[in-house]
Amino acid sequence: MSKYQVDKNGFYGEFGGAYVPEILYKCVHDLQDAYLPIIESEEFKQEYHALLKDYVGRPSPLYFARRMSKQYGCQLYLKREDLNHTGAHKINNTIGQILLAKKMGKTRIIAETGAGQHGVATATVCALMDMKCEVFMGATDVERQHTNVERMKMLGAEVHPVRTGNMTLSDACSEAIRDWCCHPADTFYIVGSTMGPHPYPDLVARMQSVISEEIKWQLEAQIGRDYPDYLIACIGGGSNAAGTIYHYMDDERVKIVLAEAGGHGWDTDYTAATIHRGTTGILHGAKMLVMQDEDGQIQEAFTISAGLDYPGVGPMHCNMAKQGRTQVLSINDDEAIYGGYELTRMEGIIPAIESAHAIAALKKLKFQPDDVVVLTVSGRGDKDVETYLKNKQMAKEYGNF
Ligand SMILES: *Cc1c(COP(=O)(O)O)cnc(C)c1O
Numbered sequence: 001m002s003k004y005q006v007d008k009n010g011f012y013g014e015f016g017g018a019y020v021p022e023i024l025y026k027c028v029h030d031l032q033d034a035y036l037p038i039i040e041s042e043e044f045k046q047e048y049h050a051l052l053k054d055y056v057g058r059p060s061p062l063y064f065a066r067r068m069s070k071q072y073g074c075q076l077y078l079k080r081e082d083l084n085h086t087g088a089h090k091i092n093n094t095i096g097q098i099l100l101a102k103k104m105g106k107t108r109i110i111a112e113t114g115a116g117q118h119g120v121a122t123a124t125v126c127a128l129m130d131m132k133c134e135v136f137m138g139a140t141d142v143e144r145q146h147t148n149v150e151r152m153k154m155l156g157a158e159v160h161p162v163r164t165g166n167m168t169l170s171d172a173c174s175e176a177i178r179d180w181c182c183h184p185a186d187t188f189y190i191v192g193s194t195m196g197p198h199p200y201p202d203l204v205a206r207m208q209s210v211i212s213e214e215i216k217w218q219l220e221a222q223i224g225r226d227y228p229d230y231l232i233a234c235i236g237g238g239s240n241a242a243g244t245i246y247h248y249m250d251d252e253r254v255k256i257v258l259a260e261a262g263g264h265g266w267d268t269d270y271t272a273a274t275i276h277r278g279t280t281g282i283l284h285g286a287k288m289l290v291m292q293d294e295d296g297q298i299q300e301a302f303t304i305s306a307g308l309d310y311p312g313v314g315p316m317h318c319n320m321a322k323q324g325r326t327q328v329l330s331i332n333d334d335e336a337i338y339g340g341y342e343l344t345r346m347e348g349i350i351p352a353i354e355s356a357h358a359i360a361a362l363k364k365l366k367f368q369p370d371d372v373v374v375l376t377v378s379g380r381g382d383k384d385v386e387t388y389l390k391n392k393q394m395a396k397e398y399g400n401f
Pocket of ligand 1: 088089090117118192193194234235236237238239240241307308352354355378379380
């Protein structure tokens with residue numbers, strides 16, 4: 001029996017559950033009853049894996065990074081989710097959820113998005129499956145992430161700017177839930193990370209678990225052993241991290257290190273380091289660690305990375321961190337910028353600024369020379385080139401690029 005998997009009531013230890021308004025009870029219960037029989041059926045698995053292979057381009061390579069291995073005194077392998085169609089791991093999840101939505105007879109798709117990556121991944125599969133798609137996005141993000149808004153529109157999605165609160169990701173989630181309340185019968189809400197009411201955290205983790213399923217056989221083929229000594233991933237809501245660790249959660253030979261976004265520092269007011277800073281609360285349908293003030297008002301998350309800009313973190317990760325199964329590091333903006341430049345110059349791979357947080361974690365760990373380290377590059381950095389160039393001086397403290 002796994003110590004870290006969801007229980008039958010949707011809890012990971014004290015975290016998780018399904019705290020939804022009464023009008024969504026039936027809808028959420030229907031999904032709780034339907035998701036496992038459907039995603040474990042042979043028909044679903046065949047369609048899902050065929051699309052992952054021919055549409056997404058899986059398996060993603062497990063690449064031995066020779067120069068970076070030398071730099072950090074370990075055997076470093078990069079799991080290349082950046083090479084997926086649409087440029088990140090998010091499409092693994094949206095492909096799975098849209099197949100589920102179709103099999104449940106839903107006709108309209110809604111999604112929330114922050115940086116726009118999940119919005120694009122959702123609009124993409126909606127075009128593929130000929131489904132109506134509406135995306136909620138904070139008005140601030142609509143301005144900041146203009147290119148992704150244009151991509152979503154080109155793909156046929158309708159983008160709704162959200163003007164409540166800080167007008168960012170957290171407000172977009174609230175608005176998507178509000179819309180869902182108005183159209184519970186025909187609408188499927190495609191959640192973008194391991195968050196939301198049960199069963200979403202488990203559903204998203206399972207859809208992303210293809211990452212560690214592949215790591216297992218790829219390591220076996222490359223080094224003759226199907227587990228690493230370390231797994232490293234960045235963590236926002238927690239979906240690429242969940243996928244990376246899924247098949248190793250209970251394997252205590254494997255150390256798990258997660259990198260959350262420290263912003264200016266986890267002990268400042270400008271941070272998104274939820275596991276360092278959060279306290280238990282309920283946000284977007286689940287009990288989790290949340291950055292909030294004494295009155296339970298949600299505090300705005302701050303980080304250079306739009307994809308990690310969320311004041312909560314998925315319940316699976318809250319529990320694993322609390323149990324001491326994962327080591328969570330807070331990586332500041334300047335450290336992430338340096339990590340991004342380092343991977344670019346040493347391996348010729350420009351990582352997403354989110355993934356650069358995971359790269360920066362390498363500096364904070366002490367390895368033995370034969371330690372096998374698998375680090376997930378969750379996305380590509382094309383979208384972040386401007387941010388890297390604009391903030392180049394931040395990396396100066398650590399080295400010269
Ligand atoms: C969205 C995103 C993340 C953060 O989301 P998780 O659910 O924590 O994985 C990380 N990296 C990239 C490239 C993203 O687009």
